[in-house]
Amino acid sequence: MLQLAAYPHQPDYSPRQNDVLDSALRLLVDGGEKALTTAGVARAANCSKESLYKWFGDRDGLLSAMIGFQASKVRTFDDTAETLTAVTLQEHLVLFARDLLEVLAGDVSLALNRLAIGQASRDGSKLGSMLQERGRRQIGKRAGALLEAGRDAGLLVFGDRDDAYDTLYGLIVSDLHLRMLLGEDSGRLVKDFGRRGEKAVSAFLRLYGSEKSSVQS
Amino acid sequence: MLQLAAYPHQPDYSPRQNDVLDSALRLLVDGGEKALTTAGVARAANCSKESLYKWFGDRDGLLSAMIGFQASKVRTFDDTAETLTAVTLQEHLVLFARDLLEVLAGDVSLALNRLAIGQASRDGSKLGSMLQERGRRQIGKRAGALLEAGRDAGLLVFGDRDDAYDTLYGLIVSDLHLRMLLGEDSGRLVKDFGRRGEKAVSAFLRLYGSEKSSVQS
């Protein structure tokens, strides 16, 4: 699991409003977008609809705020302080893979992705690009730093960093994310994230690893 | 592009009803789920709401029928008749990759996936599993046959066929499908499907190809 900030970090809203956003996320996770009515949020959060509209403008503003709020809780940490060896690079990659899979499988993440995808056709995909920017881009920065550190240490060989990350991502996730979004029983799939990550990293190292990066499995 | 049956093949519904389903799909593609109202479908298809309910039961029945109807139009073709060489295997894999990407990027496919994902939280994901079964499973059979033919010809080495296909799928698609579902401007991404497929197949062959399968690029 990625680091969660111990304190909400006061991103954009007051503590009271953060509580409301928490309730809204809970509601969304439990019942899907259909359950996310303004009256329902107000009831669940013990606030009035009038306050909702004062704080967030309208329903879309509430949705945007929910995405921003959730993104503000997901923290990526730099794990490239130490100098990399073949073993530690592999370990860090496997750790990254596990974290990535667990974030993608999180119920809040799944609910928000479903929400954004559902709205993608309508409103010019504002929510979709928000999720992209605040979600994948952020986690991609961590992976990119790790990959470049591996290259600097002579353990990885690649030309374009984004291409390498794209390959790594595909090897780790494949269509698992989409299957979960479609509602495939994730309970059955969730619990070999460790093994899945190891296999993906192994394949990635076979593709992009230098000679000196080989690690006996 | 995958083969489209020249004749609708009379899957489950009458020609008149197929026309209605076509109109409904068109409506969904143009305006998203919000635009897919029963009155809208009836107007677009020049039929009455009463007929819609008689034919499809209720709105969910209409959605299911739309998925089934669209799936019935996508035909996978067997391309493993000839005996495989290193070159033809690579060509078939690249062709498969291109077809896969173009299917996933199709506007009807994207609209239906968005629809199913949007409903995944509510109804026990009936539409989601339908899409899985009729879509990915179907296209996966073609890939699976190709992979096994490659193994039989001594060009590929793998233990579990599904694992190998999962890897191939991840290398080809990565998170491109999700990005398109989120509304990322596909126009910018769409047109190097050929190159993307070639690179993915090249990586796949490096992972799963036997000695004798090496092809100079």
Added chain:
DNA sequence: CATCAACAGTACCGTACGGTACGGTTCGCC
């Protein structure tokens, strides 16, 4: 021509939701 089934078009109903308005309450501030 009479009959009957299928269907289009439309009017209608109940409900649910987004958004607004208002009375009552709490709480900080002078």
Added chain:
DNA sequence: GGCGAACCGTACCGTACGGTACTGTTGATG
């Protein structure tokens, strides 16, 4: 204590949608 801002709870409004009922109209069959 008096005042005003923030806010809760609720009532309210307009609209849009899913689903049903009704009235023709067509077209095939005997």
